[in-house]
Amino acid sequence: xxxxxxxxxxxxxxxxxxxxxxxxxxxxxxxxxxxxxxxxxxxxxxxxxxxxxxxxxxxxxxxxxxxxxxxxxxxxxxxxxxxxxxxxxxxxxxxxxxxxxxxxxxxxxxxxxxxxxxxxxxxxxxxxxxxxxxxxxxxxxxxxxxxxxxxxxxxxxxxxxxxxxxxxxxxxxxxxxxxxxxxxxxxxxxxxxxxxxxxxxxxxxxxxxxxxxxxxxxxxxxxxxxxxxxxxxxxxxxxxxxxxxxxxxxxxxxxxxxxxxxxxxxxxxxxxxxxxxxxxxxxxxxxxxxxxxxxxxxxxxxxxxxxxxxxxxxxxxxxxxxxxxxxxxxxxxxxxxxxxxxxxxxxxxxxxxxxxxxxx
Amino acid sequence: xxxxxxxxxxxxxxxxxxxxxxxxxxxxxxxxxxxxxxxxxxxxxxxxxxxxxxxxxxxxxxxxxxxxxxxxxxxxxxxxxxxxxxxxxxxxxxxxxxxxxxxxxxxxxxxxxxxxxxxxxxxxxxxxxxxxxxxxxxxxxxxxxxxxxxxxxxxxxxxxxxxxxxxxxxxxxxxxxxxxxxxxxxxxxxxxxxxxxxxxxxxxxxxxxxxxxxxxxxxxxxxxxxxxxxxxxxxxxxxxxxxxxxxxxxxxxxxxxxxxxxxxxxxxxxxxxxxxxxxxxxxxxxxxxxxxxxxxxxxxxxxxxxxxxxxxxxxxxxxxxxxxxxxxxxxxxxxxxxxxxxxxxxxxxxxxxxxxxxxx
Ligand SMILES: NC(=O)c1ccc[n+]([C@@H]2O[C@H](COP(=O)([O-])OP(=O)(O)OC[C@H]3O[C@@H](n4cnc5c(N)ncnc54)[C@H](O)[C@@H]3O)[C@@H](O)[C@H]2O)c1
Ligand SMILES: NC(=O)c1ccc[n+]([C@@H]2O[C@H](COP(=O)([O-])OP(=O)(O)OC[C@H]3O[C@@H](n4cnc5c(N)ncnc54)[C@H](O)[C@@H]3O)[C@@H](O)[C@H]2O)c1
Ligand SMILES: [Zn+2]
Ligand SMILES: [Zn+2]
Numbered sequence: 001x002x003x004x005x006x007x008x009x010x011x012x013x014x015x016x017x018x019x020x021x022x023x024x025x026x027x028x029x030x031x032x033x034x035x036x037x038x039x040x041x042x043x044x045x046x047x048x049x050x051x052x053x054x055x056x057x058x059x060x061x062x063x064x065x066x067x068x069x070x071x072x073x074x075x076x077x078x079x080x081x082x083x084x085x086x087x088x089x090x091x092x093x094x095x096x097x098x099x100x101x102x103x104x105x106x107x108x109x110x111x112x113x114x115x116x117x118x119x120x121x122x123x124x125x126x127x128x129x130x131x132x133x134x135x136x137x138x139x140x141x142x143x144x145x146x147x148x149x150x151x152x153x154x155x156x157x158x159x160x161x162x163x164x165x166x167x168x169x170x171x172x173x174x175x176x177x178x179x180x181x182x183x184x185x186x187x188x189x190x191x192x193x194x195x196x197x198x199x200x201x202x203x204x205x206x207x208x209x210x211x212x213x214x215x216x217x218x219x220x221x222x223x224x225x226x227x228x229x230x231x232x233x234x235x236x237x238x239x240x241x242x243x244x245x246x247x248x249x250x251x252x253x254x255x256x257x258x259x260x261x262x263x264x265x266x267x268x269x270x271x272x273x274x275x276x277x278x279x280x281x282x283x284x285x286x287x288x289x290x291x292x293x294x295x296x297x298x299x300x301x302x303x304x305x306x307x308x309x310x311x312x313x314x315x316x317x318x319x320x321x322x323x324x325x326x327x328x329x330x331x332x333x334x335x336x337x338x339x340x341x342x343x344x345x346x347x348x349x350x351x352x353x354x355x356x357x358x359x360x
Numbered sequence: 361x362x363x364x365x366x367x368x369x370x371x372x373x374x375x376x377x378x379x380x381x382x383x384x385x386x387x388x389x390x391x392x393x394x395x396x397x398x399x400x401x402x403x404x405x406x407x408x409x410x411x412x413x414x415x416x417x418x419x420x421x422x423x424x425x426x427x428x429x430x431x432x433x434x435x436x437x438x439x440x441x442x443x444x445x446x447x448x449x450x451x452x453x454x455x456x457x458x459x460x461x462x463x464x465x466x467x468x469x470x471x472x473x474x475x476x477x478x479x480x481x482x483x484x485x486x487x488x489x490x491x492x493x494x495x496x497x498x499x500x501x502x503x504x505x506x507x508x509x510x511x512x513x514x515x516x517x518x519x520x521x522x523x524x525x526x527x528x529x530x531x532x533x534x535x536x537x538x539x540x541x542x543x544x545x546x547x548x549x550x551x552x553x554x555x556x557x558x559x560x561x562x563x564x565x566x567x568x569x570x571x572x573x574x575x576x577x578x579x580x581x582x583x584x585x586x587x588x589x590x591x592x593x594x595x596x597x598x599x600x601x602x603x604x605x606x607x608x609x610x611x612x613x614x615x616x617x618x619x620x621x622x623x624x625x626x627x628x629x630x631x632x633x634x635x636x637x638x639x640x641x642x643x644x645x646x647x648x649x650x651x652x653x654x655x656x657x658x659x660x661x662x663x664x665x666x667x668x669x670x671x672x673x674x675x676x677x678x679x680x681x682x683x684x685x686x687x688x689x690x691x692x693x694x695x696x697x698x699x700x701x702x703x704x705x706x707x708x709x710x711x712x713x714x715x716x717x718x719x720x
Contacts, residue, residue, distance in 0.1 A: 078438060089509035117477075120504065120515045144480065147442075149449035155480045156516065 002220045006139065006227040011159045015139065015227070017219050019212055021166035022052045022127070025060035031162040033096040033123050038065040040084055040111040041102040045129050048172055053102060053127070065091040069107065073260065076106050076146045078154075084114040095119040098161075104130035104177075105137035109155070112143030116158035126163045130173055131181025131215075132265060134165040135188075135222035140230040151259070165223075167215050179301035180265025182207060183246075185218050186296055187272065188225040191242045194338025196221050201292070204299045242340040245332040246272030249306065249355070252317035256309040269302035270358065278346060278354035279334040289337055305360040311352045318351075362580045366499065366587040371519045375499065375587070377579050379572055381526035382412045382487070385420035391522040393456040393483050398425040400444055400471040401462040405489050408532055413462060413487070425451040429467065433620065436466050436506045438514075444474040455479040458521075464490035464537075465497035469515070472503030476518035486520045489529040491541025491575075492625060495548075495582035498523045500590040511619070525583075527575050539661035540625025542567060543606075545578050546656055547632065548585040551602045554698025556581050561652070564659045602700040605692040606632030609666065609715070612677035616669040629662035630718065638706060638714035639694040649697050665720040671712045678711075 001018030016027055028037075037057060041050050046068040054064050067087040069080050088097070099122055101111025108126050115124035128138040144155025170178065185207075189197030199217070200207075206214035226243065233240040250271030253262060262270075276293050279285045294304040306314075318329060328344045329351070335341050361378030376387055388397075397417060401410050406428040414424050427447040429440050448457070459482055461471030468486050475484035488498040504515025530538065545567075549557030559577070560567075566574035586603065593600040610631030613622060622630075636653050639645045654664045666674075678689060688704045689711070695701050 078442065082438065085507055085514060086509070089507060089513060117514045117516060119513060120502065120517055142480065147445055147449060149446070153449060153479060154445060154477045156477060157480055 002216060004220060004224055004227065006159075007231045008141075008159060013159060013161050013163070015163040015165065015223050017134075017165045017167065017216055017223070019166065019168050021164045022049055022169070023056045024164070025056040025062070027164060028057065028100075028125065028162065029060060029062075031123070031125060032062070032098050034094070034098075035060075035062045036093065036097045037062055037100050037125075038067065038088055038091070038093050038097055039100045039102055040067055040069065040107060040114065042069045042071045042104075042107050044071045045103040045107065049102060049129065049169060053100075065093060069110065071106075073106055073146070076110055076144075078145060081110055081114055081145050084110065085118065088114070088118055093118070093122070095122050098123040098125055100125045100127060102127045102129065103133070104128065105133045108133050108137050109143050109152070110145060112141075112158050112160065113145055113155050116143055116156035121158070124158065124160045126160045128163065128165055129169040131170055131178050131219075132184060133181075134167075134170075134219050135181060136184045136226065138163045138165070139223050139226045163223075165219055167212050167219070170210060170215065175301065176263060176266075178208070178210070180263040182300040183265035183269040183272070183297070183302055185222050186293075186300065187243070187245050187268065188222050190272065190276075190293065190334060190337060191245050191332070191340030192229070192338065193221070193225055194336075196225070197296075197338055200296060204296060208300065241330070241342050242332055245334075245340055246270075246275050248318050248329070248331060249274040249314070252309070252314045253306050255317050256313055257307055262303075262307075266303050267306075269297045269300075270304060270306040273297070273304045274306065274354050274358045275331065275333055277357050278331070278351060281350055281354060282333065282343075282346070284333065284335050285337070289334075292337065305358055306355070308359045311355050311359075314355045315348060315352065362576060364580060364584055364587065366519075367591045368501075368519060373519060373521050373523065375523040375525065375583050377494075377525045377527065377576055377583070379526065379528050381524045382409055382529070383416045384524070385416040385422070387524060388417065388460075388485065388522065389420060389422075391483070391485060392422065392458050394454070394458075395420075395422045396453065396457045397422055397460050397485075398427065398448055398451070398453050398457055399460045399462055400427055400429065400467060400474065402429045402431045402464075402467050404431045405463040405467065409462060409489065409529060413460075425453060429470065431466075433466055433506070436470055436504075438505060441470055441474055441505050444470065445478065448474070448478055453478070453482070455482050458483040458485055460485045460487060462487045462489065463493070464488065465493045468493050468497050469503050469512070470505060472501075472518050472520065473505055473515050476503055476516035481518070484518065484520045486523045488523065488525055490533055491530055491538050491579075492544055493541075494525040494530075494579050495541060496544045496586065498525070499583050499586045523583075525579055527572050527579070530570060530575065535661065536623060536626075538568070538570070540623040542660040543625035543629040543632070543657070543662055545582050546653075546660065547603070547605050547628065548582050550632065550636075550653065550694060550697060551605050551692070551700030552589070552698065553581070553585055554696075556585070557656075557698055560656060564656060568660065601690070601702050602692055605694075605700055606630075606635050608678050608689070608691060609634040609674070612669070612674045613666050615677050616673055617667060622663075622667075626663055627666075629657045629660075630664060630666040633657070633664045634666065634714050634718045635691065635693055637717050638691070638711060641710055641714060642693065642703075642706070644693065644695050645697070652697065665718055666715070668719045671715050671719075674715045675708060675712065 144152035250267035504512035610627035
């Protein structure tokens, strides 16, 4: 087991990464306020892992309530959130009861938001079971639900007391979901960790093959990168923006195709290629750099071209992204491989050419 | 105009108290992030005061959106909260837009919770228009909505950037609502401000007559007391509990009669008399003290006896209150007039006698 610490002052918390952590009630106990937890999971993850977690906790004398949500982003809404509150209240959970989210990013975001709001805040623990959740959504304290008029529009910054990333849970994850998670892993290398990028180039097939040691290393390194960024900028003003590499282009792809068509990580991969191409046009990256990044995504099973939506449509969709400030598109680009920058001066013409070059 | 400061470190904020503050856009402007606000009000307060506030802000170059909620505690729920989000999104309000709550405690609690959640937190300003909201709910950062299984169960701690208490808005407030607010005013004197209690004994009729100078003094002194308690104990662990004087008994009355039958402040007044009676039985207060407190409530137009629900029912309802810890009822009692204490050692028999004595 590897452990790293998210340095957030009096709200600092540990992330444990390893095999079989679902059975390790001993890791959970020190973080409970009382021996009472409510586990939030979903109809896919519950049947696979809920029983093990419950048994471990109950054997340690913890009283457990559980609620299983319908699977999928389509249910990341108020009605589903309310099901959590219904159970918490019906089973008389208190403000001191700990909510544990067991699942991917959807369960983590909703469980975290429920914990933030229930009686104005109850203790919260994340047990992420997708690669994306282990390297990204479980770290940083963002929680949210969707609104019909916008994704993640209603939420809170709310930090967990503990994150347990059990690598073995990834064995049941569909390959496409694993690949989507790798897009975010590669992102950390690109924006701030050239050494890790080198390691990924040497070990990517080991990740795709789900070799535990390789996964543990990649997850730890990813979490470390995200934790450092978040600790420096908890509520997303400055450096945290770098985490959005490829995301403004990617959101255009997700919205343009209709949500759910491409996975988020797939859109981020193709979107990152657009950012990389634009960085090359600004003279910051070489052709060889572009090819290196594309090769990495391809080995991860990810798309390196966006769908042909038409450049105008891309620009239009991007203009509606949250990252627009005073009409100027703030893009995350690369000064070099391993060094992301916020750039608000790219002209629409330059942006168009980069999109054009990376669609097909 | 009087101003006091709520000392919460980097989230400190001013409370301005005075006449005609609704027109004072100059007081609001320094606290806006951008010249864009969304006003949340309700169908009773909106027709009375929305136009004036809008005009003042618009004249100062601020772009204003507004949403009016149905009136009443019955609408303090998710469906109504969602109407706020609908408008914020439909009118493209940003994370930097400031939400202004214009109304009583219901509007303030919902507006504040909406501000806490919209895009994970937007700036928030309170313009309370009931006495209860001016002396209690607008100060302290508690926000919430109700759940069918419990009042104020879903919410957040979220501080405003500014509170504007315009005393003139109280001129349209129904007398019964004014009295209910006075219950909380008297409470501050009882739990921690003997000097203020003396002032109240000398000036209560001036408050009932809505004399501006008297109101301004009472509101300032109340806010100062609440602000001091909150600053010392932002998330309600220790001293903040004193603010619940009369509330555990009061909640039993509210629930026992069905919510809405008695106003909250009315139930608090009768509940405080039970706490006062119990304090006397413990030897902390004299008969004369009890009579002094009762006289004050009566002059404020408030009940000093609870309804005859039966002692068993009272105890039962109180046992379901949040303030139970490990089966022991934590009551707020008075060591002397002006000095509240948390007491968890009163026997059910003693509590019963106190209830019995103050029902009729
Ligand atoms: N909070 C943040 O900072 C943050 C960051 C990135 C993404 N997100 C959010 O995360 C969500 C996406 O997360 P995700 O990619 O984990 O999606 P997800 O939670 O929908 O999980 C993907 C699919 O895998 C299933 N699954 C989960 N674990 C499994 C396992 N071990 N074995 C088999 N199947 C499993 C899920 O049930 C689901 O069908 C989005 O809602 C996004 O907004 C949040
Ligand atoms: N956040 C906190 O710390 C806190 C503390 C105490 C109470 N509360 C909450 O506050 C709420 C009660 O607040 P309230 O007593 O202000 O009730 P309220 O908001 O329902 O207002 C009472 C009535 O007066 C009307 N009204 C408001 N201002 C008026 C005016 N100037 N002229 C004429 N009518 C006016 C309202 O529309 C309503 O009909 C409850 O929901 C309670 O839970 C919160
Ligand atoms: Zn992402
Ligand atoms: Zn009260």
